Amino acid sequence: MYDLLIQNGTIVTVNSEFEIIENGFIAISGDRLERIQPIDPSVPLPAARESIDAAGGIIMPGLINTHTHLPMTLFRGLADDLPLQEWLNQHIFPAEARHIRPETVQAGTRLACAEMLLSGTTCCCDGYFYENDVATAAAELGMRAVLGQGVIDFPAPGVPDPSDNIKAAERHINRWKNASPLIVPSVFCHSPYTCSARTLKRAKALARDAGVLFQIHLAETRAEVDQLRSEHQTSPVDYLNSLNLLDPDTLLVHAVWLSEHDIATIAGTRAAVSHNPESNMKLASGIAPVPALLARNVTIGLGTDGCASNNDLDLFLEMDTAAKLHKASTMDPTVVDARSVLKMATIDGARAIGMADRTGSLEEGKQADVVVLDTRSPHLIPDYNPVSRIVYSARGSDVRDVVIAGQIRVRDRTILQTDLEQILREARELADSINPNEGARR
């Protein structure tokens, strides 16, 4: 007797053979995937306490968002189409200074988790301040998450004295190390230009000692590269490498401005990359050299970044953009194909954030993080190729059911055990107090 059965769908496993089961079922016990196999019409389906009929749709691993700033949902659409420094200094930083506190972090995180659940993301990797409150809200909504307390050598929300920043990160790790089966703590250094070498080394030492992921924004803009070159006579990648920060437990977020030498260094150290194409486009940061990184077998996950620079958390749309962007930038329609992109959004993303042992693919023994797509809409027909449908045609709104750790979190497009209206109301009320200027509004 299983706890949950999901049947009658095309199972896109994203296992190492990239196996696709035309009409299969998944049997779940507790939080684990127990059986994944084709339906044999001559054999009855196994018994289960509960079942989800995929009705000919697609059964796939939950998506993994490798870079977010969840509470920034509260700033979605606050300021767009602006020069980067004006956007940061006149809009985002002041809004954070005035409005980021434990309650708003929780409210923004709840809004983000609701959006992610409804669009098929079952695991995310976040970096922000008051990360304890991010964790509290994410756990409340049943989201699997790797959550990094922000480290920066400036006064920050919740860490007014920068000399406390490593201690704050350590407290976060200790608080969440074994507190919830879904929440995994991490350290998030903001960047090599906002953290000193000493801070970077201490933060990575803390992460190594605790066995957690070390995240850092890296080589996002040309200005950053110029600054590092001028201050340290080196590239951002070489700089981190000289500090001994690069290893498979380091996640390099953005990695837009890389030389061939940088790419070789990343590949050699087996550090991972979080690719955030929509944010990089919207902020005009540039286009990451994803085909070159893939050619070197660098592990690449996909991320949306925060909502102020995207402005959504829909990984289906991010997959579509990732698949297309690099074709245009390299003038080669064969690069970053649908299968590579789906892997970035699932198993490779899991690998990038240290979660591949438990999630990112549908394989017996792994955690039951499963999404069912409803494919009975005009934009998903015909059905020649399920991977093409997922990457090039589906939107987050095609997600019908979501299971995390064996728990049904979304059923028939409705979030369960959560007062969604209350989450939306709370976010709207906070937005009223955030008070945009008229210029941004119109």
Place this chain on the structure above:
Amino acid sequence: MYDLLIQNGTIVTVNSEFEIIENGFIAISGDRLERIQPIDPSVPLPAARESIDAAGGIIMPGLINTHTHLPMTLFRGLADDLPLQEWLNQHIFPAEARHIRPETVQAGTRLACAEMLLSGTTCCCDGYFYENDVATAAAELGMRAVLGQGVIDFPAPGVPDPSDNIKAAERHINRWKNASPLIVPSVFCHSPYTCSARTLKRAKALARDAGVLFQIHLAETRAEVDQLRSEHQTSPVDYLNSLNLLDPDTLLVHAVWLSEHDIATIAGTRAAVSHNPESNMKLASGIAPVPALLARNVTIGLGTDGCASNNDLDLFLEMDTAAKLHKASTMDPTVVDARSVLKMATIDGARAIGMADRTGSLEEGKQADVVVLDTRSPHLIPDYNPVSRIVYSARGSDVRDVVIAGQIRVRDRTILQTDLEQILREARELADSINPNEGARR
């Protein structure tokens, strides 16, 4: 007594002042917008036979897709991630030769119209073969459409003898010139490299005489530019200009590879451009110089292109991509802002295809082509700026109601007066016969 009232929403008019009415109503008589104004709580709403409560959502003009090949929905996902010539010669052209006939054109068009209606597109501009059947199916679903019979100097579906191509286009114009209030005929020349100078001139003369739009794929790929340069010692734009084909009733589709001189020529002749960013990205054609075209006040509409190279007809997603792509390609986050993109997908698109006298904005006296967005989802909250929400956060699936020429075509996300299940079934059955090769399938 009005026929239809749409009330309680933020009205984004896209009129010449880009007026936004915070809480307004629209009153419709027959097929026309009669009144558009703020709700005065002290005055009762006007009486109407029927009403749509926008419930605090967004009321906006229906979107305009300025370039499609509607029947190609049947080839959605048939072949992706391939070199252009292999994609065309081994997949798309053979599939067209084998499977395009009047019944399949009608079935594919019905599928396309269902997808467009459900995602808020109320008007499209198409070019294909058997365009009479495209028109029949589009009219059946109540879609407003500018439909161009394809002209090419090769044997084509329905026109086995190329010497009949102009006559076929003329028949199409005469058949549809006054046949339906929604259908406007047009001429669609495939390209300057597949049509002779004589064919191009005859086709444009036919369009001029009939007073209809002349559409042509132009400067889509670098290979085309090289070919024109080698055969005619000129750029595609100069070539068309030398044949006297450029005027405000000519729509240049793609316009990716343009010199400064070409841009000046387009601006000077006031020809319009259809920008298809997702198709240009997926086929690795390149990135059109949209900021430079906008700087010259060239009229630019947005298009999805056919489903084989996108793979959807969702103009909300196309807006998001257009707004972001050019920021990345120019490294300037202020270019192609949300307002410009919304205009491309509405009033400028209408202008580009000769329909601005009747659609593309919410203005009294125009046709009632209206979309209501449901904004009560996490990804559309908060609400700082309705234009930002439309361009950067909304998806086609946020469309709740669609009105074309005063007729409700979609209500509460359901297509009215149409057997959607039958359309989907028919498309699936045809897809079975289209029989993809295994390579494309997996």
